[in-house]
Amino acid sequence: MSDHNPEGVLAPLHDESDFSSELEIIGDVPRGLRGSYWRNGPNAAFPPKGKSHLWDGDGMLHAITFDDDGIRYRNRWIDTPGLRAEREHGHALFGGMLEMSPPPPAVAEKIGPVKNAANTSIIRHAGRYLALWEAGLPTVVTSDLGTVGVDDFSGALKGSMTAHPKIDPITNEMLFFGYSPFPPYLRYHIVDDAGKLTRSLEIELPRGVMMHDFAITREHVIFFDSPAAFDFDQLAQGGSMIRWAPEHGTRIGVLPRDGSADDMRWIEIENCYVFHFLNAWTEGNQIVVMGASVDWMAVDYEHQRPPEGVDANSYLYRFTIDLSDFTCKKERIGDLAGEFCKVPDSVTGLKHRYGYLASFSTGVCDGAFFDSITQYDLVKGTETTRPFGTHKVVGEPAFAPNLQGRGKNADQDEDDGWIVTWVHERDGSASEFVVLDAKSIQAEPVLRVKMPRRVPLGFHGNWIAP
Template identity: 65%
Template structure:
C-alpha cells in the first residue's frame, strides 16, 4: 500500500528547479498576471512503513505569469523534521498509520511528530504560509525559501487548520485549530495587519478531525462530524481516527463577534464535508455549500464504506435556519467531486459560481479527477470540462481578470497530469466560457506530482 503513494502521478520528484520563459500552447491572456502556488506531499526520503499520503514532506510548486512570460519553481519546505532527517540521511518519522516515534537523540527539539507543512499555501498581508492542520504554519519568503514555524508572535496556541478563510471585505484571516486533547477546538481571528487578536476555546463532546470550516460576513460555521479520535484504541494499535457514526453530526453556527456560549448546534444526518465551497448569511438563514460525503474513508487499512453507502463527495447545499433551529441538506452535484473553489472576492458573500474537480466517469474509474465542473448556483447549470480518462486533474484555482467586474470574469487554472504520472501541464480555462478549449496550456518541463491545495496570488504591488 505504501508504494501506491509513491508511484505514478503521486511519485515524488527529487529536485528543486527553476525554469523561465516556458513554451505556451495558445495564448496567455493579457490580464493573467500573478503566481499560482500549490502545496503537496513529496517524500524526501524513502518513507518508513507507516507512510500515508498525508505524511509526505511539503513541496511548493509555483507558476508565475509576468511580462517576461511563464516561469516555474519548486522548493521543499524545510521543516525542522525534514532537517533532522536530512542530518540523519534517512527517514526517521513513521506515518499516521503507525506513528512510529523516532529516537529523541536523532530528532532533538523537533519532538515526536513531524509537521510536514504539506497541505495548503496561502498569502495574507504579504506573508506566505504553508499549512498543515496538525501543527503551526510555516512561513516562506516570496521566493519559496523557508523562514520557519510561525506562531503569530507567540499568540497562536495549538495548531492551525490548512483551510483558513480571508474576509475580502475586512482583510481578516479567520481560522481554527483542533486537538485530540482539550480544548478540542479553538477559533482565531488575525486582523488585517497580521496580528492575532482573538482566540475562542470551544467545547466539543469529544475530539474530532475537523479539516475545514466556513465563514460568512456574520457567522462562523463548524461541522462537528464523527471523525473521532480514539487515543485508547491507537495505543492498542488500532487507527487513531475512526468514523464513529453513533456519535452523530452537528452543525454549529457562531456569530463572528460571538463567543463559545453563542454557538448554536443543530443535529443533521451524518455527513463529512472535507472541503466547503462557500457560505453566506441572509438574516436568520445561513447558506453553506460544500462537497459532502455520507461516509468518511480515511484509508488507514484499505477501509471501505459498507455496501449501499456511497463514500463519494457531492456538492451539496446546507440551508441553516437559526430561527427554526433547522438545517436542510440538498444535493447539487450530478457528479462526484471535491476540491471546491470560489473566487477569493466572494468568500463569505453570496456567490453564483463554484468550481470542483469531478469524476466524469464515476468512481469505478478510480478515485481520480478527470474533469472540472463549473456550477451555476442560480440557473442550476453544471458545465463539465472533461480532460479525458487518461488524465488526472488537480484542484482548480480562480485568477481574476483585472479588466472585468463580473464574478466569472477570470480564469480557472490547474495542473493536468497524465494518469500514469509521466507528464503534467498547466492549463488556463476561461471561466466565462468554461466548456471551451483551454485558452492556454503550458507543458511542464518536468512532471509535477499530483498535490493537495493551492491558491492564486495576484502580483505583489
Template identity: 35%
Template structure:
C-alpha cells in the same frame, strides 16, 4: 516495490528539486495573471513510505507569470523537522508543533507565504519557495493552525482555528489585515471530531462537528474513524466576541472541504460542499492508507450537498445538489462568505484514476458543466482568478496543473471560467511531471 496508491501512478513523488526559466507558452496568458501560482502536495523523500497519504512531506510547486510569459518554475520541499523524520511527539511526550509535513495548502496573507498542515504551526516561505521557518504570529499562536484559513474579502482579516482530540477541542483565531492576531478564544461545546475545514459568513463562523471522530484504535497514523454513535452537528457562532455556538443536529456525514457558506435575507445560514456518507468515507480512507481493496481514486463518493440551518431551531434541512463525485471545491474568493452563484471542483465522472475533470456548478439554475481536457489528462484543484475588468462572478480564469498520465508530462493550464469546456486560454509546458497534489493559491503582484 510499494504499491501504496498515494505514492504510485499519478501520485508518484518526484525525487529532485528543479528550477527552469523561460517556459514554453501556448495561447496567451492574460495580462492580469501577473504574480505567482503555488500548489502544495505530499511528496515524501525517496525511500520513505508513509502510513497515510496525509503524512507525506510537503512540496510546493510554483510558477512565476509576468507580461504574458512564464518566467520560471520551481519545486521545493518545505524544510521542516518532519522532512528529516522528526516526530510530532517528542520522547518526553510533549508536542513539537514545528514537526510539520506542511503539505496540505499554501497561502499568502499580510505579505507572508505560509505552507500549512493542520496539526502544526505554519511554515513561512519566500517568494522563490525557500523555507524561512515556523511562524507563530509573534508568539501569539501557541496551538496548531488549520490548513484552511479564510480571508474575509471585505476586511482582509484571516480567520482560522486549531482543533484537538483533547480539551480544549477547538480554538478560534482572527488575524488582522496586517497579520497580527487580534482574537484567540476557546469555542465551548465542540467535540473530538475531525475538523479539517470550517466556514465564515458575513456575520457568523460555521463549525463542523461531524461523524469522523478521534479513535486511538486507528493505526494509520491519523487516529480518526467514522463513528455511528457520535451525534453529528454543525455549529453557528456569531463573529462578535463573547457569544456562544448554536449547534444544529444533522444526518451522519463528513465534510473535508467547504465550498462556501452564506446567510440569506431571513437569517438562515447555508453551507455547501462535498459530503461523504459512511461508505464513501471508509472507501476513500482505504486509498489514503493503502488498505486492501482501495479504489482507484483518492475520493470515492463525496457529492455536492447543501445544509440550510434555520435560526431558532436545532435542525438542518439537507439537500443533495448533484450526484457526481467531487472534492477540492473552490469559488471566486471575492464572494467568500456571501451568496455565490458559481462553484468549481475536481470531479471523478468515470471513477478511474485517469478520468478526472473540472466541474462548474451554477447554483441558480442547477446546471453543471464539465471540462473537456482530453483522455489521460488529469487536472487538480482549480484556483479562480478574477478578470481585470470583469463584472460577473465568473468573469475570470481557473488555474490548475494537468498531468498527462499517458506520456508522463505536466502542464499549467488556464481555463476560461465562463466556459470551462472551451479549449484552454493558455497552457505552459512544465519541465517534468508534477505529482497529483492538494491545494494551491494565486498570489498576485502588489
C-alpha cells in the same frame, strides 16, 4: 497507502528547479492574467520508515507565475525542522499517521514526536506566505519559495492551525480554527488585516475529532462536528488514528464571528463529513453553507470500508440553516461526484453565483484522481463540465480574476477570469498547467503550459495576485 513511497502521478520529485524558456507554451497568455498559482503537496524526501499514508509526505511548493516578462515555474521543498533532521541523518526519522513511531530521543527532544510536514496548503495573508498543515503551526515561506520557519503569530497562537483559513475579502481579516485530539478540542482565531492574532476562543466539543475545514459568512462562523473521531486503540492495532464513529452523530455549530463560547448553537443533522466547503453566506434569517459532503468517511480504507449500499463518494450539497428555529435542510446540488471545491476569493463569505469542483466525468470515482472540472451556476442551476480524458488526472482548480476586467464584485463579472489547474498524465509521465476561460470552460483551453518534467499530483493551491 502502502509501505513504500507513492508511485505514478503521486511519486515524489527529487529536484528543485526553475524553468522559463524550457516551458512549452501553447496558446497566448491573456493580458489580464497576471499573478501566480502556488500549490502545496506531499513529496517525501526519503522512503518512509514504516507504513505510510499519502498525507505524510514532506511539503513541496510549486509556483507558476505570469507577468509581463512571461511565464516562470519554480518548485522547492519546505525546509521544515523535521526534514532538516532527516537530511542530516540521511533517512526518514519520523513515523506517519498510520504508524506513530517517534524519532530518536535527541531529535524528538528538539523537534517533537511528530513531523510538521507543512504539506497541505499555501496562502498569503497580510503580505506573508504560510504553508499549512492542520496538526501543527504554520510555516512561513518567502515570495520566492524559501523557508523562513515555523510561526506562532508572535506567541499568540496556541495549538494548531487548519490548512483552510478563510480571508474576508472586505475586511481582510483571516479567520481560522485549530483542532486537537486532546482538550481543548477546538479553538477559533481571528487575525487582523495587519497579520496580528487578535482573538482566540476555546470551543467545547464532547471529543476530539478531525475537523478539516470550516465556513464563514460576513456574520458567522460555521463548524461541522462530524464523527471522524480520534481512536488511539485503532492506531495501536495498526490502523488509522481516525475512526468513522457514526454513533457520535453530526452537528453543525453556528457562532457569531465576534461571539463568545456561550453564543455557540449546535444543530444535529444526519451523519456526514465535509472535507471542503465551497462557501457560505448569511441571508436574512438563514445561513447557506455549501460543500462537498460524504455520508461515510474513513481515512484508512484498509481498515474501514463503507457499509453495504453506502455511497462513499462526495457530492456538492447545500445546507440551509434557519436561525429562527435552528433547523437545517440539506440538498444535493451536483450530479457528478467531486471534491476540491472553490469560489473566487473575492466572494468568500458572500452570496456567490459560480462554484468549481474537480470532478469525475466518467463516473468512475477513484480516490483523488479527478478527470474533469465542473462549474456550478447557482442562478441558472446548471452544472457544466470540462472533461480531460480518462488518462488524465486533474488537480484542484482556482479562479484567476481578469485584471483587465470590469470589476471583481459585479454580479455579471464573477466569472470574468480563468480557471487554472494542473493536469497530469495518469501514469505520472507528464504534467501541464491549463488555463480555461471561466465563461466557457468547455471550450479549448486558452493556454497550456507543458512542463519539461512532470509535477506530482498534490493537495491545495491558491491563486496569488501580483
